[in-house]
Amino acid sequence: MERTPTPAEIARRPTPADPRLDLLAGTLDLHHGRIRFVHPRDPTALLYEDDAATDQAYPPYWAELWPSGIELAHAVSERDWTGTHAVELGCGLGLPAVAAALAGARVLATDRSADALAFAAVNAEQNGASIETARCSWDDPDTLLARGPFGLVLASDVLYGQRNVDEMHALLPRLVGAGGEIWIADPERPLTEEFLAAARERWASVRTSPTRLPKIWIHRLTPAG
Numbered sequence: 321m322e323r324t325p326t327p328a329e330i331a332r333r334p335t336p337a338d339p340r341l342d343l344l345a346g347t348l349d350l351h352h353g354r355i356r357f358v359h360p361r362d363p364t365a366l367l368y369e370d371d372a373a374t375d376q377a378y379p380p381y382w383a384e385l386w387p388s389g390i391e392l393a394h395a396v397s398e399r400d401w402t403g404t405h406a407v408e409l410g411c412g413l414g415l416p417a418v419a420a421a422l423a424g425a426r427v428l429a430t431d432r433s434a435d436a437l438a439f440a441a442v443n444a445e446q447n448g449a450s451i452e453t454a455r456c457s458w459d460d461p462d463t464l465l466a467r468g469p470f471g472l473v474l475a476s477d478v479l480y481g482q483r484n485v486d487e488m489h490a491l492l493p494r495l496v497g498a499g500g501e502i503w504i505a506d507p508e509r510p511l512t513e514e515f516l517a518a519a520r521e522r523w524a525s526v527r528t529s530p531t532r533l534p535k536i537w538i539h540r541l542t543p544a545g
């Protein structure tokens with residue numbers, strides 16, 4: 321099997337023409353050990369992606385290494401998820417999905433960006449984790465709903481923008497099964513308090529826990545009985 325190049329070896333490579341292939345490698349220490357991952361070196365060099373359905377283009381946020389994703393992966397890895405069917409929404413590089421799979425869950429990683437799914441799949445594979453991926457937008461979730469319900473719904477740094485918040489309110493109750501949980505990692509985005517206030521009206525419980533980082537929180541939502 322081909323050896324995974326070290327970060328120094330990757331850094332010495334000539335810059336490829338496609339910035340999606342100009343990679344940096346990183347590692348993350350989780351409870352079950354160290355995982356390795358790759359991500360685009362310069363997300364700002366990536367093109368905006370077209371969304372034909374809405375006639376909009378959106379920034380390649382999937383390519384950033386967001387602290388919320390790292391903290392969610394770490395928190396997920398604290399538990400044994402054997403037998404749990406999990407989904408990650410807006411997975412980006414897919415670190416929480418990889419952590420859940422390594423902790424025993426059967427995982428579906430989803431994003432509206434096909435490039436994000438490619439990175440999530442590679443990041444799973446290089447850690448010996450098995451995940452499935454599906455391209456899906458929160459406003460057109462039939463593919464996702466057909467694969468549910470899920471015992472664990474993961475999302476990190478998705479509560480930016482009113483549209484995202486509205487779509488989360490509509491989608492989350494349709495995804496989680498009885499006895500399931502939703503874990504959302506968030507870096508105090510401006511709309512998060514509003515999201516949580518509405519969630520407290522709709523969900524049996526909404527609990528917020530700190531992470532290792534001062535301004536990153538994990539909000540856990542559970543449905544009634």
Ligand SMILES: C[S@@+](CC[C@H](N)C(=O)[O-])C[C@H]1O[C@@H](n2cnc3c(N)ncnc32)[C@H](O)[C@@H]1O
Nearest residue numbers: 381382386389410411412431432457458476477
């Ligand atoms: C800020 S990034 C966070 C990425 C990753 N969860 C993390 O924390 O590293 C937001 C992610 O949500 C995805 N996303 C945004 N809006 C979406 C939508 N309407 N449907 C599906 N995915 C969406 C983006 O493609 C991106 O991967």
